[in-house]
């Protein structure tokens with residue numbers, strides 16, 4: 001089995017400027033990711049979200065709020081695409097806590113690989129933070145970084161989800 005791992009904020013939804021997405025009304029899809037999800041699904045990839053949410057660990061939002069936002073995302077995907085993400089992995093651990101799950105640590109990816117008997121080298125992880133690429137590399141999966149990064153920072157570096165959508169047919173095969 002193979003999977004497309006997805007970071008959430010900045011990949012699936014527009015990032016809240018210096019804040020956390022605390023309620024569903026703040027969750028705005030990056031439209032082009034819907035095309036990516038559809039293509040990946042067609043090509044047989046499991047769709048697995050891997051997200052750091054230390055806002056919960058900091059006490060700025062509750063786990064229930066986080067789950068409500070994620071449930072909203074899943075419901076929207078279901079109604080817009082006819083399917084939702086297969087699995088969601090979230091770390092609410094604080095930065096500097098030594099967490100083995102919080103990215104850049106690869107714990108969440110390793111859990112997902114084990115749970116689904118995935119072949120890491122056939123998996124991709126798309127994120128918008130260097131910590132996503134670091135976690136991906138540590139787990140042995142191929143990496144896509146969205147944003148202004150040196151070309152060596154990931155297997156593929158492109159400036160936007162839109163740009164990735166344009167080349168996804170060559171990558172997610």
Ligand SMILES: [Mg+2]
Pocket residue numbers: 007008009010011127128129
């Ligand atoms: Mg992100």
